[in-house]
Every structure is written in structure tokens, then in C-alpha cells.
Amino acid sequence: MALTVKGEATRRRIVEGAAAEIRERGVGATTLDDVRARTRTSKSQLFHYFPDGKEELLLAVARFEADLVLADQRPQLGDLTSWRAWREWRDTVVARYRGQGQQCPLNVLISQLGRSTPGARAVVRQLLDQWQCEIATGIRDMQRQGEVAAELDADQAAAALLAGIQGGVVIMLSTGATTHLEAALDLGVQALRATGSAERRPRR
Amino acid sequence: MALTVKGEATRRRIVEGAAAEIRERGVGATTLDDVRARTRTSKSQLFHYFPDGKEELLLAVARFEADLVLADQRPQLGDLTSWRAWREWRDTVVARYRGQGQQCPLNVLISQLGRSTPGARAVVRQLLDQWQCEIATGIRDMQRQGEVAAELDADQAAAALLAGIQGGVVIMLSTGATTHLEAALDLGVQALRATGSAERRPRR
DNA sequence: CTAAAAATGGACTAGCAAGTCCAGTAATGG
């Protein structure tokens, strides 16, 4: 079943429309008919491009959203090579999540899509993995520059930072404020910097 | 509509059964018939005790779960008056979430119930508020003892810690591991302690 | 140009889930 140019475009339109619909109304409230109406397609088209129906479509949406989440942090994430870059990354993340409010790809993916099927869960795991890996790479770079203590476990620190971001976003969706997200990022980065400036007085 | 003793018991049975069902299968997959079967009740009983139907029942479940989340952290939370107590609290939280695996009241509340109605969202907000407040109280206590730097913003630190916990739990639900939760708690507490032992060299 | 493959439209089905209704049984209180 090779896709023609037209078919490819239709398929993309369906995925993007479904993603938008889900962001606006939640996965539970989104029906295939909603997607159909929004993307100006017919039932048969939906099942033509996603033979396994809704489940397959949701998986495609999950992949789409996962790509978006990381893309939204480019180019800063992946180039955390100075405290200035860290600052810019922090600002980018905060601005992104403050701006989009309730319509959050990350939340849709992790809390809604990621719960349903093993496939979607794998997509989530891969996203988290990559995300954490890029943060850890940034930390190691700062260690190489002597800005962060060499003894510090970069993976653990990246894990904590990532957890703070996830939690900050989750909380934002309930409170509407980015306070917690900012606190987690600010204190997380601050803790990293502190290890560097304390180099002179090693504990052991 | 005053409740008799029997009525009270039935009502409670419904809420608890619904909560368990939702924890096991998710809110989206839980139907009133599931609850009915599990609690050995009839349709008319469900609507007798929750005239507004499913929505009202879900709100009751949300309140129930919110109480549980904090109760699970007692007595440590609310008595964070020594580093030993902090350590025990950390262990309690980790053990709880490691033990319950996918069946997580906190997640059900925040990610599933909290999305649906304004009422449920209010319940979530109140839970987070109280939680953060108790953490902040613990930090202030440590400040009074000189174990944490006095200049530190206790509310901001509590917010960051809370975000780390939320994120750690969310990540655990995708990965199955408590790595991130532990990293967030450990580094969070460690950062607090570090401010105390650095008292001698105030920055400004 | 023309057959095969891809894409599309939309009616139709089957099943499920929320909510309604009414009839009947316990409990309560004066």
C-alpha cells in the first residue's frame, strides 16, 4: 500500500488535525467524527490510512507530539555549553509552557496517550530518554569546563531536572501558573552552579 | 435527603469501589456498570446517592483519593524537624510509589480526574497547596535550627521539591522505575542541606 | 490510452454506556 503524494498529505492532515483536537478537548472527548469533521475527511479515509482504527491513529499522534516536544526546545537543548545557554533554555521552556496553557502536547502524550497502549508508552519512554540524555550531555560539558563539580552524577542530576520539569508542567495544568516549573528549573540549575563554585572546599 | 446508617455505608462502598476500579482500569475505561457490579449495587442506587450521575461520583472519588495521598505520607510529612525525619519521609514516599506501581491515587487524581471538571480541579489545587505548605513548614523549621540558610525562599524550594515529586511519579508510570522520583527527592533535600553547611561563605 | 491501484464519500450496523422510571422493600419517628 504505497502512498501517493496526495495520500501522504491527507494522512498528515489527519494526524495533525487529530493532535489539535486532542489538545483542545482531551483524548477521552475526541471522537473519530470530530477528527473527520476537522480534517474534512470521511470515515473510510480514516480507516484507509489507519487500518487498525483509533488505536493506530492515536499512536501516530503520540509520535507526532513527541517530536514536537523536543523540537520546541531547539536549538537550546542540545547545546547547553554555557550558563547563558542554560538560561536561554530555561526561558524557552517556561515561555513555551506558559504560552500554550492548557493545550499541552507533552501532557497529552504522557498523561493521556501514554496510558492507553504499550506502543504509546514506548514512545513516551523514548522521548524521556532522549530528553534526559541531552540534558546530561549538557551537564557533562559544563563539568569538562570545570563549571560543575566533576564528582556529580550527571545522569542523576539530569533525571532530577527532568522530573522537576514534568512535575512543573503537570502542576501548571491544574493551577494555571508556571510557578512550580520555574522553581524546579531555577533551583535545579542553581544547584548545578553551586557545585562548581564550591570546588575549593571539597567535602572529602 | 438525610442518610441513614445503612445509606452512609452504601455510599461509602460505592465511592471506594469506584476509586479502586478507576485505579485499576483508568477513569476512561470505568463505566457505571463496572462500579455497580463491583459494589453490588443497582443503577438506581448510584443515582440515588449521586443524583448528578457520573460527574458527581467522580468528584467524590477525587476527594477520597486526595485525602489518601496525604494520609499516605503521615506521620512524616508534617513533622519534618530533623534531617532524619526528612530521610524517613523520602523513604516513605519512595516506598509508597514503588509499591503501588501503576495503581496510583495521585496520578488518577491529577492526570485523570483533575482534567474533567472545575470541581475536581479545585480538589487537586487544594491538595497541592496543602502538600507544598507542609513541606515549606518543614523547611522553615530547619531554617530556625540553622540547618538551612535563612536567605533561602522556603516556598520556592518547597515548590521545586513538590514539582520533582509529581514529575517523578508521572515518569514512574511510564517507565516503571522510581529512579527519577528518587533523584528528585535526593538532590532536592541535598540542595537544602548544602545551603546550611555553606553558611560560612555567604555570597553577598 | 487504459487497466490496476489508490483515494474518497457516506450510509449502515452493532454494541455499549449514561441516565430514566417505576415498582417494591426496609427503616424511622411520632
Add this chain to the structure above:
DNA sequence: CCATTACTGGACTTGCTAGTCCATTTTTAG
């Protein structure tokens, strides 16, 4: 007691949603 109120059982209705089916149009490739 006995009338009123609370509680229970379960059949029934209504509406929606995923998924099916087939007829038709468009595109592709030889």
C-alpha cells in the same frame, strides 16, 4: 402501629461511537 421517608432492583430508553461496506472518483504506471 402506620405513614412517611429512605433504600433497592432491574428493565428500558436514548444517544453516541467505532468500525464495516460498497460504490465512485482520481491517480499511477506501463
